[in-house]
Amino acid sequence: EVCSRSAIAPIVSESPLSLRATVFEIVHCPGTMQLDFDTTATLFGITVGTLFCACRFLFAIKPTGKEPQFVDSEPSAPEPVPEPLTDAESAEFEARKARASWRKLSLSTGAVVILVLMLLALWSCRGSGDGAKTLQGGVTEVSAPAQKTANAGSAEWTSAAVEDDDYAGDSHAISVNLTRQQMTIHTVGDVMYYKSAYWGEIKAGSPAESYRVVFDTGSGHLILPSTYCRSTTCRAHKRYRRSSSLSAKDIDYDGTVVKPGEARDQITVSFGTGEVTGVFIEENICMGQSTGSLRGSELCMSLRMIAATHMSDEPFRTFQFDGVVGLGLAGLSQTKEFNFMDVLAGTTAKSGNKHPHRFAVFLGEHEAEVSEITLGGYAPKHAQSRLAWNPVWQPQHGHWMLEVKSMSVDGKEVDYCREGCRAVLDTGTSLLAVPTAAFPEFYELLRHEADPVTECRGESPQLHIELETFTVTLDPRDYSRLEHDIGVSPVPEQSFQALMAQGQEEVAMCKPMLMAMDLPEPVGPKLFVLGEPVLRKYYTVYDADLNNPRIGFSKAMHTKQPAHLQEDDDAWWYEE
Secondary structure, rough: OOOOOEEEOOOEEOOOEEEEOOOOEEEEEOOOOOOOOHHHHHHHHHHHHHHHHHHHHHHOOOOOOOOOOOOOOOOOOOOOOOOOOOHHHHHHHHHHHHHHHHHHHHHHHHHHHHHHHHHHHHHHHHOOOOOOOEEEEOOOOOOOOEEEEEEEOOEEOOOOOOOOOOOOOOOOOOOEEHHHHEEEEEEOOOOOOOOEEEEEEEEEEEOOOEEEEEOOOOOOEEEEOOOOOOHHHHHHHOOOOOHHOOEEEOOOOOOOOOOOOOOOOOEEEEEEOOOOEEEEEEEEEEEEOOOOOOOOEEEEEEEEEEEEEEEHHHHHOOOOOOEEEOOOOOOHHHHHHHHHHHHHHHHHHHOOOOOEEEEEEOOOOOOOEEEEEEEEEOOOHOOOOOOOEEOOOHHOOOOOEEOOEEEEEOEEHHHHOOOOOEEEEOOOOOOOOOHHHHHHHHHHOOOOOOOOOOOOOOOOOOEEEEEEEEEEEOOHHHHHEEEEEOOOOOOOOEEEHHHOOOOOOOEEEEEEEEEOOOOOOOOOOOEEEEEEHHHHHEEEEEEEEOOEEEEEEEEEEEOOOHHHOOOOOHHHOOOO
């Protein structure tokens, strides 16, 4: 039989950043008897008291004669000097002294052994009672109960035997809601390319000012446009004003404080379609609200950031967000003090966070579903199953990169990856990016005729990406959209059924939404970028622990789409 459990009401104590509870759990084990806490304490006290009294009796100094009598008079004669002992008497005296020492040592050792045995007996005592209770655990996290497993016909409790099976979230984690924006990039022939971004809000400075930022796993710095930048691109966004913040420090890349008027270091950071140049500042950064019971609480930390003095028009001018929070590994940051996750982990660990190096990304499937990023843990409510962890390949490069064992389409292995490929998970990429050399093969394998009923929502062809411990599977609805071979964009201005009703003879096709991208060694050239299509279908958890960086996958738990949104689902995807 398996032990059942109940919990006494938690004793809650609040701290500025978290909610921690002390829970005493009672485990009910049919067929076993264990002493409760009061009985154990009583027996322990009796045992210690008995042993203490026995020791006092055994080691007490007993007088061997009468007490000397003192008289208030002068001595009439000097005391006699004792005669020296003979050799036989000296030997007998030393023997008695040695026996007495050994007797005391044996008694003290025996007392300690008896005490230890009694404690062990009290701790492990089991009888044949029924329905007894035992106090277990002591201090535990409310959100992480012990794991229950059956072993070889017997029942036993194992605390966090499988770390993710019993993970119910972390009260110290921070959740930031994300807003989706999608815009048209350009049109090539009948193909219209899109870009999308998910942005949330952070606060910077003292007094704090809010900024919209993209959380980007493909970069390693916090970048905000500053009033030092007077270009049209920078003016299109809310700019960080250094002179208005009491907590800001002008620094060089190594943290050295720069005095007013002195020359200072600057940096240029390249993105896929643009770049940013800026100077270094150390600033107070706050974000999010707790995922625990302390709603509205924020996490703040001191972070080195880049105040942009120049931003390229693409991709920054047309987006609604202001800056970028880089969530890449330390290899993408100037120093560890610039790395967002490294600084965040050091801050949250002080408040008792169990997994300070982790963050997780959930992207909603429709307008009614809120997207979010969780910092300092993850939210199990977004995962359909336990996480499948995959090690990061060559983490020193700073990318969330995985080794790809093979890639196939409907069971047919893709030739390009027969000798292996690599894939990067990137929250800043809207589509699936493939190497230019592999683009024709993937395009032909994934392009298919639209179904008269389901259009591009059929079950085939499926794209399978085999990782170390997990296989990512994308259906047509994940990677393709309806196109019309009449020289216009693939945006469905009218449905497939409407075209059929008009008697048009052209065959509607589902075109894979792919983009070509080439990166040099050592990251490339056989590198695929898994962007929004993968991140929307799967809940991904990123563990930035330098000793074991890894990515966890689980199919995302999405809510059902409301009926009024189902009628115009593609309009959300192609929103401008």
